[in-house]
Amino acid sequence: MSLAPLDEPAVAPAVNRPPGITRRQALAAAVATGVGVGAIRLLGGSMQQIASRQAASGTDWISPLSSESARVMHLLRRTTMGYNATQLEAALSDGFDKTVDRLIETKPAEPPALAVAYTPGGRFAVTDLQQWWIGHMLTTPTPFAERMTLFWHGHFTSDYRKTADDTFMYWQNLTWRRMAMSDLRSMLMQVTTDPAMLRYLDLATSTGQSPNENYSRELMELFTMGAGNYAEADVRESAKALAGWQLPQPDSYATVVVDKNNNVTRKLPVYSGQKSGVFNARRAYKGSVTYLGKTGELDTQGVIDRILAQPATAPFIAGKVAQHFVTARPSATYVKSLGDTFRRTKYDMKSLLRAVFTSAEFTSDQSYRGLVKSPTEFMVHTARALGLSLGSKIVAGSGSGMGQSLFDPPDVNGWPNNEAWISSNTVVERVNFATAALAQAKGTLPSASDAVHKHLDGVLSPQTARLFDEAPDDRARWFILLASPEFQLK
Amino acid sequence: MNREVGISQLKRRDFLKAGLVFGAGASGLAAGYAAVPDAFARAVYAAKKEGMANDNILVMIQLAGGNDGLRTLVPLADPTLHDLRPKLAGPMVSQALPLNAQYGLNHNLAGIKGLWDKGKVAIVQGVGYPNPTFSHFESIRIWETGDPTRRQVDGWLGRTLATSYDSNGHPLTGCACGATDAPGALRDLQATLTVIQNQKTFGFTGGSEVEAAVGALYKGTPGIYGALFDTAIATATETMATLRTSASTYQPMADYTDKVKLVYSSKNQLAAALQLAAELIVTGTGVKLLHVTLGGFDTHYTELNRHDDLMGYLDSAVSAFYQDLAAHNMADKVLIATWSEFGRRPRENASGGTDHGAAAPLLLIGDPVHGGLYGEEPSLTSLDSTGNLKYAVDFRSVYQEILSGHLGADSTKILGAPFDRVSFLKAPVAV
Numbered sequence: 001m002s003l004a005p006l007d008e009p010a011v012a013p014a015v016n017r018p019p020g021i022t023r024r025q026a027l028a029a030a031v032a033t034g035v036g037v038g039a040i041r042l043l044g045g046s047m048q049q050i051a052s053r054q055a056a057s058g059t060d061w062i063s064p065l066s067s068e069s070a071r072v073m074h075l076l077r078r079t080t081m082g083y084n085a086t087q088l089e090a091a092l093s094d095g096f097d098k099t100v101d102r103l104i105e106t107k108p109a110e111p112p113a114l115a116v117a118y119t120p121g122g123r124f125a126v127t128d129l130q131q132w133w134i135g136h137m138l139t140t141p142t143p144f145a146e147r148m149t150l151f152w153h154g155h156f157t158s159d160y161r162k163t164a165d166d167t168f169m170y171w172q173n174l175t176w177r178r179m180a181m182s183d184l185r186s187m188l189m190q191v192t193t194d195p196a197m198l199r200y201l202d203l204a205t206s207t208g209q210s211p212n213e214n215y216s217r218e219l220m221e222l223f224t225m226g227a228g229n230y231a232e233a234d235v236r237e238s239a240k241a242l243a244g245w246q247l248p249q250p251d252s253y254a255t256v257v258v259d260k261n262n263n264v265t266r267k268l269p270v271y272s273g274q275k276s277g278v279f280n281a282r283r284a285y286k287g288s289v290t291y292l293g294k295t296g297e298l299d300t301q302g303v304i305d306r307i308l309a310q311p312a313t314a315p316f317i318a319g320k321v322a323q324h325f326v327t328a329r330p331s332a333t334y335v336k337s338l339g340d341t342f343r344r345t346k347y348d349m350k351s352l353l354r355a356v357f358t359s360a361e362f363t364s365d366q367s368y369r370g371l372v373k374s375p376t377e378f379m380v381h382t383a384r385a386l387g388l389s390l391g392s393k394i395v396a397g398s399g400s401g402m403g404q405s406l407f408d409p410p411d412v413n414g415w416p417n418n419e420a421w422i423s424s425n426t427v428v429e430r431v432n433f434a435t436a437a438l439a440q441a442k443g444t445l446p447s448a449s450d451a452v453h454k455h456l457d458g459v460l461s462p463q464t465a466r467l468f469d470e471a472p473d474d475r476a477r478w479f480i481l482l483a484s485p486e487f488q489l490k
Numbered sequence: 491m492n493r494e495v496g497i498s499q500l501k502r503r504d505f506l507k508a509g510l511v512f513g514a515g516a517s518g519l520a521a522g523y524a525a526v527p528d529a530f531a532r533a534v535y536a537a538k539k540e541g542m543a544n545d546n547i548l549v550m551i552q553l554a555g556g557n558d559g560l561r562t563l564v565p566l567a568d569p570t571l572h573d574l575r576p577k578l579a580g581p582m583v584s585q586a587l588p589l590n591a592q593y594g595l596n597h598n599l600a601g602i603k604g605l606w607d608k609g610k611v612a613i614v615q616g617v618g619y620p621n622p623t624f625s626h627f628e629s630i631r632i633w634e635t636g637d638p639t640r641r642q643v644d645g646w647l648g649r650t651l652a653t654s655y656d657s658n659g660h661p662l663t664g665c666a667c668g669a670t671d672a673p674g675a676l677r678d679l680q681a682t683l684t685v686i687q688n689q690k691t692f693g694f695t696g697g698s699e700v701e702a703a704v705g706a707l708y709k710g711t712p713g714i715y716g717a718l719f720d721t722a723i724a725t726a727t728e729t730m731a732t733l734r735t736s737a738s739t740y741q742p743m744a745d746y747t748d749k750v751k752l753v754y755s756s757k758n759q760l761a762a763a764l765q766l767a768a769e770l771i772v773t774g775t776g777v778k779l780l781h782v783t784l785g786g787f788d789t790h791y792t793e794l795n796r797h798d799d800l801m802g803y804l805d806s807a808v809s810a811f812y813q814d815l816a817a818h819n820m821a822d823k824v825l826i827a828t829w830s831e832f833g834r835r836p837r838e839n840a841s842g843g844t845d846h847g848a849a850a851p852l853l854l855i856g857d858p859v860h861g862g863l864y865g866e867e868p869s870l871t872s873l874d875s876t877g878n879l880k881y882a883v884d885f886r887s888v889y890q891e892i893l894s895g896h897l898g899a900d901s902t903k904i905l906g907a908p909f910d911r912v913s914f915l916k917a918p919v920a921v
Contacts, residue, residue: 059712162791202790202841210840214790217624217846227625232876235624328714369713401687403670411554411785413627420671422718423685424661424726428694429670431704435696463709479696483704485711485719 063368064457071096071363073457077490078325078371079103079357080143082381085446088454100357104350108145108177111136114170120254121268122167126160129169130396130406137380138392148180149173150376151324153406154414156191156223158200160407168196169407171274184224184317184347188304191223193277195247201412204247204277208285211239218412220307229312230292237289241298244284248275308347315339321352326362327370328418334361369459369489372421375402377490378430382437382482385455387446394436401429427488434482438475448477456486544898544919546858547771547824549780549811550647550675551760553804555788556626557830559850559868559879561797563613564594570870575838578794593863598801601809602855609861610812611853612914614888616868618849618881622832626788626846629831634674636886636905646889646904647779648678654899655778661725662732664779665770668763673781682721684729688759689737689766693730701727736773743817744768744810748803760784761807768811772818778897787830793843804828808855816857825896825915826855827888836870837877848874849881852888858896860916887912895919 064070072091076083076099083091091099114132116124137146153176160169172194179187191197192215198204206212216239220230250269258266279300288296292306307313318338322330338355345351361367373381379395382388399405403426409415438445452458452468460468464484471477481487561578564586565571572579586594587603595603605611619638623629632638636646644652651664664676664683676683686692694700708723710716746761763782770777784804789796808826815821833850849868866882874880887909893901895918902908 059710059716061713202843205791205841207840212790212839212841212843213845214788221625221627227623227628232624372715401670401691411626412788416671419715419718422715422722423669423671424722424729425670425685425687425692427708427719427722428692428726431700432695435694435700461710461712463707463711467703467707479700480703480707483700484707485713485716488719489713489715 059461061369061459063365064459065363065365065368068096070457072099073454074363074368074490075099075103075357077373077381077455079147081137081140081146081377082143082384084384084387085450085454087384097358100354103144103357104181104354106142106144108149108180109140109142110174110177111140117167117170118271119167120256120270121266122165122271124166126166126169126407127393127396129160129166129173130399131392132170133173133406134376134380134392134395137376138383138389138395145177145180147377149177150374151321152176152180154409155320156187156194156197157409157412157414158194158196158407159409163196163199165196165199167271168194168199172196173407174274175276181349181353183349184313184342185304185308187349188219188224188307189301190276192219192242192300192304193245193279195275195277198245198247198277203242203245206239206243206245207283208240208243211236211243211285213239215239216242219303222413224307224316225310225312226316229310229316233290234292237291238298238303240285241289241291241303242300244279244281245277245300246280246283248278314343314347317347318342318352321356322361323417325353325356325371326359327367330361334359369486371490372418373488373490374415374417374421375399375404375426375430376406378402378488379433379437381455382434382487385446385451385482386437386441386478388437388441391440394440398429398433398436402426402433422488430488431483434479437482438479445474445478448474448481451478451481456481456484460484460486545823546896546898546919547778547780547820548647548892548897549764549767549782549824549826551804551808551826551828552673552675552781552783553787553800553828553830554630554783554785555830556629556832556834556846557787557800557828557850558789558793558797558844559833559847560836561793562596562599562801562853563589563615563851564596565592565867565870566594567592568870571836574836574870575844577842578838578844581794589863592867596798596801598798599805601805602853604809605812605855606861610857610859611855611861612859613851613853613863614883614912614914615851615863615865616849616879616882617852617865617885617888618832618879618883619885620881622848622878622881624832624846624848624876626831631674633829633831633885634677636889642906644678645673645675647675647781648681648683649904650893650897650899651676651681651683651779652678653904654897660776661728662770662775662777664781665767665777666781667766667770668759668782673783676779676781682725684725686729686733686766688762689733689769692726692733701730732775736769736775740769740773742768742814744814746807746810746814748806760803761810764807764811765814768814768818771815771824772820789834790839790843790845791841793834793838796843812855822857824856825858825892826853827892828853829885833879835877836873836879848876848878850879852885854888854914858916859914862914864912864914883912884909888914891915891918 065074069092075096076091094102111132116128140146158172160166163169175190175194179190201215201218202212203215213235217235221227251272252270253267254270255265256268258264289298291298292310315335319330319335322335322338338352341355342352356362376399379398403421404415464480464486467480468477471480561582564582566583566586566588585597587597587600588594589606602611619632631640634645635642647664655663661682661684664681666673666676666685668687669685670687672683672685704723705727708720711719742765746765748761760782767780767782784800786800812821815824829852830850832847834844834847838844868879886905889905890901890909891912891914893899893904895915898919
């Protein structure tokens with residue numbers, strides 16, 4: 001492969017060419033590789049003024065999404081954890097619409113049971129939990145379920161530190177996966193009574209007499225409605241209405257030696273299986289509350305139903321889903337239309353996700369490479385693309401420097417996305433992961449040239465194309481691909 | 491003024507029109523305001539060498555989650571405290587390190603108390619802003635942008651970088667130590683900054699060959715994230731080169747190991763982050779504005795042990811940092827300031843913790859400060875309608891003193907207006 005000469009019109013680039021740019025300049029910016037697809041186009045408007053500067057190229061990717069196969073790959077990149085050649089072939093032969101059906105309708109494969117999760121006292125290494133989940137991401141036949149589980153892990157977030165019980169975190173992961181594509185009403189009840197969440201946002205210690213506001217606030221601000229759509233008094237009132245939930249009672253206690261030298265033992269709780277929180281009416285608030293405009297007695301289901309009756313709720317969730325799967329900046333009209341669908345279908349996640357994937361916005365030119373892969377997606381995608389039985393250990397251990405450590409989000413708002421994944425620290429760590437993954441990949445790698453088509457749609461920047469062409473062997477070519485900006489995007 | 495083409499005249503409006511700023515989307519949440527940080531820094535090249543007013547340095551320590559002011563600077567003689575906090579008040583009052591008859595520092599702040607005794611700690615009481623929000627993310631944004639009306643998208647330190655320093659040519663002028671992404675306070679479309687999580691692992695494991703390939707790979711990257719990617723890599727490689735030099739000359743003159751006996755597990759590495767800050771400062775990398783974060787202050791639950799842990803953490807890290815700077819004769823240049831999105835509710839809750847509050851004290855530490863208590867004592871008997879402490883000092887008054895008095899920057903330009911002065915500096919720069 002070689003670079004096309006600058007003035008050879010072999011590629012068909014320069015869509016929306018702004019006035020004042022010569023054809024030659026446009027071609028120079030849009031030089032593609034021998035792979036034959038125009039890689040980039042000039043950005044219009046004022047961007048052109050800084051196009052001459054060093055770092056702002058003033059160019060955009062040329063979207064290949066007019067072709068069905070590119071749309072299928074775009075869909076897989078955004079909804080799975082990456083794919084190998086077999087998975088890609090299956091999706092390509094199904095086509096876009098059938099693949100959407102399959103993603104949405106296939107029942108999630110359950111991860112294997114984690115034996116250590118029933119350690120008395122619920123304390124074991126969080127790395128066991130991380131590796132267990134990543135191991136499942138690497139091998140699951142239903143990766144969309146893992147994408148959704150990860151989405152909800154960032155949305156209805158909890159961390160193992162505050163939760164201080166890894167068994168609870170394990171259960172939460174199982175619950176989020178099972179409920180991921182159900183309806184918001186039943187999800188919110190499961191979230192509210194989830195043991196890890198009861199700990200993480202303190203509802204387990206809240207009482208009607210002395211309510212803790214933590215869960216009550218975040219339920220509205222971060223989980224359902226967004227700030228500005230309720231009053232501070234609503235936080236206080238729903239804190240009363242929600243009080244009364246407690247952690248589940250253990251099935252038994254095990255006597256465990258905690259200090260061998262001094263023969264100190266402790267009785268630690270043991271659970272025989274997954275449980276959710278229990279309601280203790282004696283700790284609940286007695287009396288009426290004034291919440292979101294109505295006064296009367298209110299229980300947890302009543303709080304949830306009142307939230308679902310608010311016009312802010314559907315667009316809030318729809319907007320977050322759109323930001324996660326479609327574009328960093330969804331338009332108000334788009335979010336409203338998705339929100340309308342969501343509310344009309346009684347907050348059905350399948351209907352919402354179907355509306356998202358089949359919307360024109362999902363496959364618009366602007367949407368192409370408009371999202372940054374999260375660190376976990378980037379790493380698992382790398383492993384799947386290389387066809388590596390890459391240890392889940394290296395993936396679990398590498399996320400933190402890129403800004404994502406599973407079960408350990410930075411705060412109650414979960415993980416930020418897109419541009420927040422890009423800093424001097426995180427990009428270096430991504431490159432280092434590509435180096436490490438290739439060092440682990442023994443034997444023959446899949447063809448790098450094939451990968452340009454299968455994972456990057458043949459759309460490369462001039463720099464990536466040049467370095468790819470100059471690379472001496474497939475290992476080096478794979479490095480260029482995995483470390484490239486193209487591969488960080490989806 | 492270096493007139494590099496007419497590009498510095500490009501208006502922010504034009505960037506917005508070009509759709510390059512991620513404004514608050516429909517579900518903008520808190521992250522929405524976080525405009526592309528150093529995205530077009532290199533494109534929008536504007537040299538501002540004349541902005542370097544002095545060689546003073548600022549280190550901001552974020553106490554993330556809402557630090558309990560009443561457990562930081564403890565009222566010793568107010569009986570109301572015991573009514574409001576039947577569980578928490580007893581030990582915090584009896585163990586406090588008295589500063590005077592009325593106030594004492596948390597008992598785990600012994601190192602900072604030592605600095606207080608030497609006149610190197612100023613505490614501004616009752617800091618807040620009007621109509622406080624109790625949302626972490628909204629309040630963090632307000633503190634980061636310095637704008638309670640929530641219109642501003644750039645961080646106050648980012649604006650300082652952009653208006654006062656040529657950070658474009660010197661990406662280490664602003665640095666977030668111990669972080670993986672840029673803190674909102676340092677973000678600005680026209681400023682470049684460095685983010686280093688851990689110096690020991692900051693570098694390309696593939697060595698110089700990889701560094702060169704990646705440097706070539708990330709040039710002229712297309713798309714809306716293109717410039718951000720390119721700037722991140724360029725900043726990283728330049729910083730690595732600087733760190734190679736600084737690491738070989740820096741000798742820490744203090745013990746940065748965490749000596750705190752923790753009750754709860756923590757991901758905090760404040761001491762490591764401050765050690766990196768010290769290295770950058772004492773080796774003369776030209777760093778001016780540094781930001782580090784200590785998380786975990788959202789103490790709704792079992793606050794007694796959790797908050798004591800954090801105070802101990804803060805104390806041991808800051809003490810080592812000050813000692814190191816002093817041993818390198820740099821203590822007179824460096825102002826250390828804490829900030830937190832809010833204080834906590836004076837009345838404790840059923841979980842042995844406290845909910846989100848409002849006004850709280852800020853600590854200013856270092857040789858540049860004139861030690862003592864500033865601001866107004868917040869009243870525990872005259873709370874606002876939400877049961878919170880009323881603020882007496884606008885947080886931007888503190889920013890103003892830092893900007894104009896310590897950094898010699900144009901604070902009115904950066905903050906948009908002048909504020910009442912709080913004169914906690916020994917010898918503020920005359921601007």
